[in-house]
Amino acid sequence: MAPGLLAPCKGEKVRHEGEPALTKSGVELTEPDPKNGRVRQADRRQASMDSILDNAEYLFAEHGYNGVTFAEVAKVANVDTALIRYYFVDKKQLFREVFTRRGPEINRLRLEAMARARHNGKNGIPRLADIVDAFMRPAFVKMSDDAGWANYMAIVSYVNSSRGILDELMSEVFDEVSREFLNDLRAIFPRAPEREIYWSYHLLTGAFTFSLGRTGRIDRLSDGLCSSSDSLAIADRLTTSLTVGISALCGQF
Known part of the structure; x- marks a missing residue:
């Protein structure tokens, strides 16, 4: 790994009841809806996308565009490859989102x-x-x-x-x-x-x-x-x- 390139911190896959879900970067994944206590769908989606982008950013920084696959991003972000394809379609679009963000x-x-x-x-x-x-x-x-x-x-x-x-x-x-x-x-x-x-x-x-x-x-x-x-x-x-x-x-x- 080149000096200064740091991977996002890996969050735990398993959490106890009542604890907030965390992204790989340690950011709270969701927020409770004050009206009914349920997680807001928009917050969950945005947090999931942010986690994917954070981890893709790290991998692209270390390996370049050609050295990264969807499968590697999914592994580091702790999500299914299908979810990344759902949000970003292909690697070109994922890289574009990372670069323009x-x-x-x-x-x-x-x-x-x-x-x-x-x-x-x-x-x-x-x-x-x-x-x-x-x-x-x-x-x-x-x-x-x-x-x-x-x-x-x-x-x-x-x-x-x-x-x-x-x-x-x-x-x-x-x-x-x-x-x-x-x-x-x-x-x-x-x-x-x-x-x-x-x-x-x-x-x-x-x-x-x-x-x-x-x-x-x-x-x-x-x-x-x-x-x-x-x-x-x-x-x-x-x-x-x-x-x-x-x-x-x-x-x-």
Whole structure:
């Protein structure tokens, strides 16, 4: 298992009367209906789907799209394969649901941070270091102390280095934020050619999403001096190095 990729905690299959049912992540599966004490069907369904998605997220983060089967997800989630097919039809749809589930929240956090950077800038134009940090840091903060988010970001790293259908998912979920960032670069460097704006974005996102993957390579090369799981340390250093690099590319014109 790659550093930082954590499996959801396994719940007990058997529970005593009166105890709440738990998902594999230890989350209460159902809530009593205050009117009649019976479990609400909608709550039970949503909790079941969340459990499947949490466990599928972990498996996709560790093994990639091609390395996971419905049967493996069912085993880890402690449900029948038929139930997963009922909810998600096939593996492609399951992966799509996993990938799009957390996207809106991280996009909101990044857009809010980018708006603050513009507000703190001059005439609505942010400082380069501030907008670079706003684009990346929310992801590192979310994954720094949450296994689910760390697994999700590992999937983002995997998808961003993939082609075809997976790459289309990346565009669907994240293009809005990327285009906002590109517009900020244009405002900061009004004389820079478009090709340098796009190359700057390309090199930034390459370093950014590789770092989301927590591959453990720097751990081995540094004999433990540095850790690919130290998300906040990476965020600080990425902002510094990428600000210098983008300034060199775009600021020469």
